[in-house]
Amino acid sequence: MGKVYLTGAGPGDMELLTIKALRVVKEADIIIYDRLANPKILKEAKNGCEFVYVGKEDGRHTLPQDEINETIYQSALRKDVVVRLKGGDPFVFGRGGEEGSYLKKRGIEFEIIPGVTSAVSVPAYAGIPVTHRGVAVSFKVITGHEAPNKKSSQIDWESLKGDNTIIFLMGLHNLSKISKKLIEIGKPKDFPIAVISRGTTKDQKVVISTLEGVVDAAKGIPTPALIVVGEVVKLREELDWFKV
Numbered sequence: 001m002g003k004v005y006l007t008g009a010g011p012g013d014m015e016l017l018t019i020k021a022l023r024v025v026k027e028a029d030i031i032i033y034d035r036l037a038n039p040k041i042l043k044e045a046k047n048g049c050e051f052v053y054v055g056k057e058d059g060r061h062t063l064p065q066d067e068i069n070e071t072i073y074q075s076a077l078r079k080d081v082v083v084r085l086k087g088g089d090p091f092v093f094g095r096g097g098e099e100g101s102y103l104k105k106r107g108i109e110f111e112i113i114p115g116v117t118s119a120v121s122v123p124a125y126a127g128i129p130v131t132h133r134g135v136a137v138s139f140k141v142i143t144g145h146e147a148p149n150k151k152s153s154q155i156d157w158e159s160l161k162g163d164n165t166i167i168f169l170m171g172l173h174n175l176s177k178i179s180k181k182l183i184e185i186g187k188p189k190d191f192p193i194a195v196i197s198r199g200t201t202k203d204q205k206v207v208i209s210t211l212e213g214v215v216d217a218a219k220g221i222p223t224p225a226l227i228v229v230g231e232v233v234k235l236r237e238e239l240d241w242f243k244v
Contacts, residue, residue, distance in 0.1 A: 002029070002080040004072055004103055006096045008089040008115015009037035013200040016116045017041060024113065029079040032072055036087025036224060057223070065095055069102040076108045089115040093143050093169055119167045122199030122226045126206045127240035128233055130165045135231050138164040144171015144227060148181035157185050165230035172225040175218060179211045182229060187211055192233035197225040202244050208233060
């Protein structure tokens with residue numbers, strides 16, 4: 001049986017791939033990769049490496065998660081080095097925990113290779129620090145896939161009333177619901193918000209707006225996109241450094 005490396009591909013910029021991740025990509029016999037992994041990474045693989053695409057997009061999944069788990073497992077039964085390449089970090093809304101548990105129960109050795117998470121790096125490339133002295137001393141990272149009006153929501157919306165920075169990953173399709181919910185819990189309508197599309201890449205686009213106006217301002221912006229809510233958004237005016 002082979003070994004599986006649950007590997008973070010980082011946020012998009014090829015140079016943000018870790019040295020360790022690059023090493024296992026070069027050693028891989030098979031790479032099982034998702035939509036958010038930079039395709040240039042695959043060019044670093046050795047001759048003869050197999051590639052399996054299991055990308056997910058809102059409403060369109062190449063394979064459901066249980067079949068992805070089984071694909072990784074079956075690959076480890078026939079290959080020595082299996083790399084499961086995931087955008088960002090495997091444990092930040094990457095389903096890496098589920099994949100690791102699936103392998104553990106079946107006696108497959110695995111290793112986690114953390115990746116640079118988009119939750120911090122994408123705002124940084126937009127000139128927005130997630131914390132800043134005198135502005136925000138903490139930040140929260142929240143899944144944007146869960147609609148705010150969902151009855152069984154695990155999100156504690158009341159806890160978002162404070163001054164901490166709020167980062168929603170993969171929330172573009174719920175942008176209207178998210179902005180309305182934040183206003184509903186007491187955030188001012190003119191509270192600053194940023195939507196960052198395809199962050200850290202040459203296709204990066206940044207929309208700066210308010211909770212009330214963001215839906216119109218971000219209309220047509222492509223996925224993947226990340227949402228940042230907080231006073232730190234205003235710092236972009238002096239910290240915007242990444243020119244595309």
